[in-house]
Amino acid sequence: MGRPIRTRRQATLASLAAELGVSRTTVSNAYNRPDQLSPELRRRVLETARRLGYPGPDPVARSLRTRKAGAVGLLLTENLSYAFRDPAAVGVLEGLALACEDAGVGLHLVPASPGREDVAAVHRAGVDGFVVYSVPDDDPHLAAVLERPVPTVIIDQPSLEGIDRVGPDDAAAVGKIAEHLVTLGHRQVGVICMRLARERNDDFVSATRQSGAHFHVQRTRLEALAVAFSAAGVDWAGVPVVERFDHTVDDGASAARQLLDAYPQITAVICTSDILALGAMAEAERRGLRVPQDLTVTGFDGIAEAERIGLTTVHQPVLEKGKTAGRLLLSSGERSAPKVITLPTELRVGRTSGPPRTVDEPWFGG
Amino acid sequence: MGRPIRTRRQATLASLAAELGVSRTTVSNAYNRPDQLSPELRRRVLETARRLGYPGPDPVARSLRTRKAGAVGLLLTENLSYAFRDPAAVGVLEGLALACEDAGVGLHLVPASPGREDVAAVHRAGVDGFVVYSVPDDDPHLAAVLERPVPTVIIDQPSLEGIDRVGPDDAAAVGKIAEHLVTLGHRQVGVICMRLARERNDDFVSATRQSGAHFHVQRTRLEALAVAFSAAGVDWAGVPVVERFDHTVDDGASAARQLLDAYPQITAVICTSDILALGAMAEAERRGLRVPQDLTVTGFDGIAEAERIGLTTVHQPVLEKGKTAGRLLLSSGERSAPKVITLPTELRVGRTSGPPRTVDEPWFGG
């Protein structure tokens, strides 16, 4: 048998109809509405199609005519290695893919690296809608997506007027962490966060950069921390925040190093993601700091590995996040008001948080 | 500013041309060939487009005319949770996505769960080519892909006459593991493998099922083990092989339990993936077996977590695998002969393999 020879010129619905001596409609019906023609004729059509190597109606032409692409686009301007190496992001991807699979539509990953300003890929994507995941509010790709006349759902960030969105209540979630630490007695804390804007800054963060961050989620989390710690009598202006552009365990470690080198009096390192927290843990170990006796470390996301090592973190349902976004997009008939879905989060106290070391307790090698 | 109002009827290139009093050609040129019209006119076109809320040429119509979809399809009939939860699979995905990004084309995940026999999604996917990753040779989706008149590249399996393929040399790779174990002195071994066919069988595997496996990779690995151990004087027919349909750590554990319950004399458990090996390790711990003193465990793939815990395994370059497949597909101009690319593998001896416990050495609690 083998696969059919690829003829010089592909057979089309029209040529097939001609060969059979029937109209194009009939051939089309043979594929799309079997009840509209006699079984016998249908059999003949399909058989001739096989003989001619006709692969069935062209999907693109069909899409054009039916105005349905049968796919949803996914825009994530992050570096791809981020999307695939952070279990939290992979979870979102999985959830989204599951929702698409349920609906029988494809998931189209739009090529858009952070560097490339080339927005053409967004315009070229034949999709019925977009899911936008965690991009800065000033991203040109995002703007291009919003220009397209298709429904859009944003996951996490940015938060845009009039656009459907799904994400956790970041402020509340971070509040739980802050409250936990405050209750434990921590007053000297440091923060490690992910990138705040499209320009790289692997360094401490100024107050203006904090409040002007283009990544809504990171900004919200920092603000929530500021509120909580201020309420506990801590001067937020004095709390060091270190930013990392890339999102890897190693970057978390280097950030922790920078933070602890400059502020050795810190008793707790708050990280805005588990990946960064894993890095902070590694750095603590390197320094001979016991966790949590000498240093408390907290994360955010609740990835599997965090759970395995007992990291204190806030868990958010990443798979649900992706699934919900997908369903929301796929169900967006003529909905009137834009929807914002907030997912629940849960503080998971692990083995990496405890009361701060006391002042007279020797901190580092005596 | 806000996003433009969505008019009742979308503006088209034609309506824009009418509004401007120019031909469609000119509008098209304004977008696609700026050098073909005066800058002044182009400015006017673009400006009017903005005013009318015209989002630029429709991607689907463009695809139809240019016969380029600007996307490659990815078919993996596995359960999606498999694809996203096995780091090895995620690595392949990442590599493929990177290759697509480099070429500026989208990556279209085709919805195709193992259960659903609905092949329509394959027909409906507007793509310029397909990458097929690890599907059984008798999968209907695969057949549908091969009917489509676009280039196809297969990763890992199946191995099909006339179709490009990229994958490791599984036989050689497994041979390294086998040789390692034989050299250490193991003669009583057991195997845990992934699914061998589309029908579930969470049990021991018969000889016929082994040789008739529809997953080429698993079959090859088993055959290579058979050859190597037979050469070392081991009767392969007496070597128990346990199969698991799902590919999770828990399944690896349950398989190990089943294996060790029935064959307590086994000194080494060979797993055809790291994920399964991690499960076997967990089961060993549960039984109080020390690894490698009481039991040797080996994996396959070389995922990060395996490296962290020092699992003896064969590393294959998963990211490269995906990237290579993508590049191969995208470069497939009028290539004459089908290409088969074999990727290098490397035995990584870790802390989970050692010489077998001696007979008189107490094995379990004395």
Added chain:
DNA sequence: ACGCTAATGGAAACCGTTGTCAGATTCACC
């Protein structure tokens, strides 16, 4: 003023379908 070339914009064919609607055919039944 003339002819030549280059720049610019337009006409029309084409990409491969689907869907509507009216007309044709068949068939049972009186």
Added chain:
DNA sequence: GGTGAATCTGACAACGGTTTCCATTAGCGT
């Protein structure tokens, strides 16, 4: 044989673009 219903079929108009010629105009040297 006539009639109405049921079943098929085919013509035609979209769907929204791109691209290959052509025609027109403008620029310019002589």
